[in-house]
Amino acid sequence: MAERPYIVGNWKMNGTRAMLSEARAIDRAAQRYMKVEVAVAPPYTLIHAVHKEAEQIGIGAQDCHSGAEGAHTGDINASMVADAGAKFVILGHSERRQDHAETDELINAKIESALEAGLRVILCCGESLETRDAGEAESFVLGQLRAALPIFQDPADRLTIAYEPIWAIGTGRTATVEDIAAMHRAIRALLDETFGEDVSAKVRILYGGSVKPDNAREILAVPEVGGALVGGASLSAENFLGIVVGASEAEEV
Ligand SMILES: O=C[C@H](O)COP(=O)(O)O
Numbered sequence: 582m583a584e585r586p587y588i589v590g591n592w593k594m595n596g597t598r599a600m601l602s603e604a605r606a607i608d609r610a611a612q613r614y615m616k617v618e619v620a621v622a623p624p625y626t627l628i629h630a631v632h633k634e635a636e637q638i639g640i641g642a643q644d645c646h647s648g649a650e651g652a653h654t655g656d657i658n659a660s661m662v663a664d665a666g667a668k669f670v671i672l673g674h675s676e677r678r679q680d681h682a683e684t685d686e687l688i689n690a691k692i693e694s695a696l697e698a699g700l701r702v703i704l705c706c707g708e709s710l711e712t713r714d715a716g717e718a719e720s721f722v723l724g725q726l727r728a729a730l731p732i733f734q735d736p737a738d739r740l741t742i743a744y745e746p747i748w749a750i751g752t753g754r755t756a757t758v759e760d761i762a763a764m765h766r767a768i769r770a771l772l773d774e775t776f777g778e779d780v781s782a783k784v785r786i787l788y789g790g791s792v793k794p795d796n797a798r799e800i801l802a803v804p805e806v807g808g809a810l811v812g813g814a815s816l817s818a819e820n821f822l823g824i825v826v827g828a829s830e831a832e833e834v
Pocket residue numbers: 591745749750751752753789790791792810811812813814
């Protein structure tokens with residue numbers, strides 16, 4: 582694996598200031614696992630507070646608006662999350678695509694705006710169960726990525742991909758390691774073809790979907806997997822750090 586494994590906690594719509602103690606615990610413990618890059622994406626309301634607590638971990642946002650400042654009540658743009666302390670933004674998550682009808686076009690506009698604001702992007706992709714059962718998982722996922730990859734001029738520095746099969750998110754059901762490896766290989770081949778192998782090698786591909794302390798090591802030991810995007814298990818420092826430990830152990834194998 583070219584880079585350190587990257588373990589990112591996506592807190593989704595969870596967390597009040599009471600979560601700051603968890604963030605502090607994650608940050609302090611992360612200093613013991615320097616072979617792993619650790620980050621969290623709190624809700625907008627906590628980005629600045631977590632950023633102020635964090636010495637070791639990276640801080641990101643879960644979304645951003647595609648535009649500059651202006652009359653968009655309730656929206657937050659990329660410069661605003663960067664100003665609050667975020668260094669990356671998660672874009673294209675299936676919950677945004679489903680709950681907010683986000684299209685590839687809108688996601689692309691958000692990517693452009695995030696890159697302009699100096700943010701790194703974690704670009705999510707993943708198929709539904711129907712698509713997988715129809716045998717179209719790979720073409721669907723690669724189609725999602727083909728729509729966005731050409732925007733990245735400097736992918737080595739700016740892009741991380743998160744493959745998250747929708748049917749594995751929050752369900753307790755993970756894809757098999759064979760399925761994960763196969764999809765990650767297909768994504769890698771697309772990155773090689775789009776950017777060339779040297780640049781592609783610097784882009785990590787994360788797996789997301791019910792990653793927990795008890796399955797983290799097995800998933801993260803898959804050579805094609807460069808880390809994990811963790812939802813539910815990132816809400817407790819103990820569970821999240823269990824995954825960081827799994828990543829650290831998988832790295833030593
Ligand atoms: O962004 C994280 C993913 O949606 C995975 O969520 P989960 O770990 O709760 O399944």
